[in-house]
Amino acid sequence: MSNHDDEIIRRILAGETRAFAELLELHNDKAMTLAMRMLKNREDAEEALQDAFVRVFKTLDRFERKSSFATWFYRIVHNVCATALSKRDQQVQISLNGDRAEPQLDLPPDEWNPQVELESSEFQQVVQQEIENLPSTYGVVFTLFFVQELGYDEIVKVTGLPLGTVKNRLFRARMLLREAVLKNMRGSVGERKSGRLRQETIE
Amino acid sequence: MSHLTSKQVMQLLDGMIEAGEQVRLNAHLTLCGRCRQEFALQQALYRATKQQSLVKTSAGFTARVLAQTALREKEQSAVLKVLTRYGHLLAIVFGLGILSFALSTISGWSLTTKKLDALRPSDTLLDYSARVTAWLGQQFHQMAQKLTEFAGEQNLKLFFIAIFIILALTLFDRLVVQQFIKTRS
Numbered sequence: 001m002s003n004h005d006d007e008i009i010r011r012i013l014a015g016e017t018r019a020f021a022e023l024l025e026l027h028n029d030k031a032m033t034l035a036m037r038m039l040k041n042r043e044d045a046e047e048a049l050q051d052a053f054v055r056v057f058k059t060l061d062r063f064e065r066k067s068s069f070a071t072w073f074y075r076i077v078h079n080v081c082a083t084a085l086s087k088r089d090q091q092v093q094i095s096l097n098g099d100r101a102e103p104q105l106d107l108p109p110d111e112w113n114p115q116v117e118l119e120s121s122e123f124q125q126v127v128q129q130e131i132e133n134l135p136s137t138y139g140v141v142f143t144l145f146f147v148q149e150l151g152y153d154e155i156v157k158v159t160g161l162p163l164g165t166v167k168n169r170l171f172r173a174r175m176l177l178r179e180a181v182l183k184n185m186r187g188s189v190g191e192r193k194s195g196r197l198r199q200e201t202i203e
Numbered sequence: 204m205s206h207l208t209s210k211q212v213m214q215l216l217d218g219m220i221e222a223g224e225q226v227r228l229n230a231h232l233t234l235c236g237r238c239r240q241e242f243a244l245q246q247a248l249y250r251a252t253k254q255q256s257l258v259k260t261s262a263g264f265t266a267r268v269l270a271q272t273a274l275r276e277k278e279q280s281a282v283l284k285v286l287t288r289y290g291h292l293l294a295i296v297f298g299l300g301i302l303s304f305a306l307s308t309i310s311g312w313s314l315t316t317k318k319l320d321a322l323r324p325s326d327t328l329l330d331y332s333a334r335v336t337a338w339l340g341q342q343f344h345q346m347a348q349k350l351t352e353f354a355g356e357q358n359l360k361l362f363f364i365a366i367f368i369i370l371a372l373t374l375f376d377r378l379v380v381q382q383f384i385k386t387r388s
Contacts, residue, residue: 020272024265029257036258046260050268057272127251146252174213178248 005069013061020057027070031077033147037132037139038081044088045081052080067157074148075158078140085136123185130180138173145170207231207238212245294376298369 004026011019031052035045055076063072134142144155155166207215207228214220215228232239 017272021265021269024268028260028265032260033258042261045258046264049260050264050271053268054271123247124251124254127248128255131252131255146255147257171210171213174248175209177252178209178244181248182244 009060009063009069023056024053027073030147031074034074034077034140034143035081037134037143038078038085038136039088040136044084048080048084049077052077055080067154070148071150071154071157074144074150078158123181126181126184127177130177130184133180134173134176138169138176141166141169142173142177206235207241209241209245212238212242215242216245216249290376290380291373294372294380295369298365298372301365301368 005023008019008023008026012023028049031049032045035049035052036042039045039048052073056073063069131139131142140159141155141161144150144158150158152163152166155161155170156163159166161169211220211228215225220228232242
């Protein structure tokens with residue numbers, strides 16, 4: 001557990017319930033990002049997160065410190081969101097067959113230089129957009145890995161999924177993102193090419 | 204060497220490849236333009252992913268959560284707090300109730316032989332509380348006497364059954380009632 005979390009929790013358990021606001025501020029945005037990746041809807045995500053925080057408050061005295069506070073906390077957020085998701089019954093059905101062969105990859109377009117493109121805000125926007133579009137099944141593991149910066153073992157504890165499934169989902173999430181961004185960038189390169197051609201024709 | 208797989212490229216970026224293998228893959232990258240291109244793409248995605256912006260909660264979210272936690276604290280102070288703190292005592296009192304009921308049914312013994320006088324108009328609160336205390340003392344004295352007689356009458360079996368009931372109820376409280384409270388909260 002991080003020292004900061006530890007200190008805040010000690011204060012809350014000592015009766016300083018106002019310290020809970022600090023804990024909220026510390027984990028608010030990361031938890032909201034996770035909830036959004038799962039529920040894909042701002043209202044539902046906030047409602048679930050509110051529920052999760054209330055649960056944390058009520059059960060904080062039973063937190064046994066077997067894992068880090070972050071792992072324990074994100075497990076609660078994950079469970080609340082999973083319940084909300086199942087209630088909504090909108091879970092996207094995706095084949096999770098891990099034995100599938102790696103798909104044949106499309107190579108990046110010749111004219112595309114990722115080092116240059118990364119500096120453009122357009123690339124960042126495209127990546128951000130495509131991350132948000134990831135199906136919730138993959139978005140959860142992806143967010144826990146990149147935003148919460150949890151390791152595989154911690155993701156296993158949070159999601160309750162087997163290690164193999166976690167690794168597989170993370171890989172597929174990154175492949176989905178790669179393909180989506182590439183498709184998007186190929187479109188942009190195509191537009192630029194046709195723009196240049198039009199320019200040359202005019203000249 | 205054949206081209207690197209996407210998995211290998213990702214593992215290389217995540218630093219999850221053994222040192223020896225890493226040297227071999229890096230050597231391949233310097234020679235193979237296609238894999239270098241793939242690596243550059245994955246690297247760009249990795250960096251962009253790390254820089255992704257977080258989703259903010261709406262204004263007033265923290266206040267709403269804090270208000271709800273304060274409300275929960277109040278709610279819990281009524282029934283749940285009593286059950287959580289004094290559940291085992293309630294179980295023992297209930298068990299004693301069953302014990303006295305069983306004893307009165309079987310051996311014609313009643314704890315209420317001398318009834319408590321009702322509140323008289325002339326009573327002050329102090330007078331009445333003194334009478335209630337005296338009455339309770341008598342009841343306990345009587346109960347202790349009867350229990351001694353009862354044990355003397357070799358009705359120990361029934362007595363132990365009653366003790367067993369108390370223990371069972373206490374266990375029921377610990378294992379069921381308290382767990383139920385935990386689950387609810």
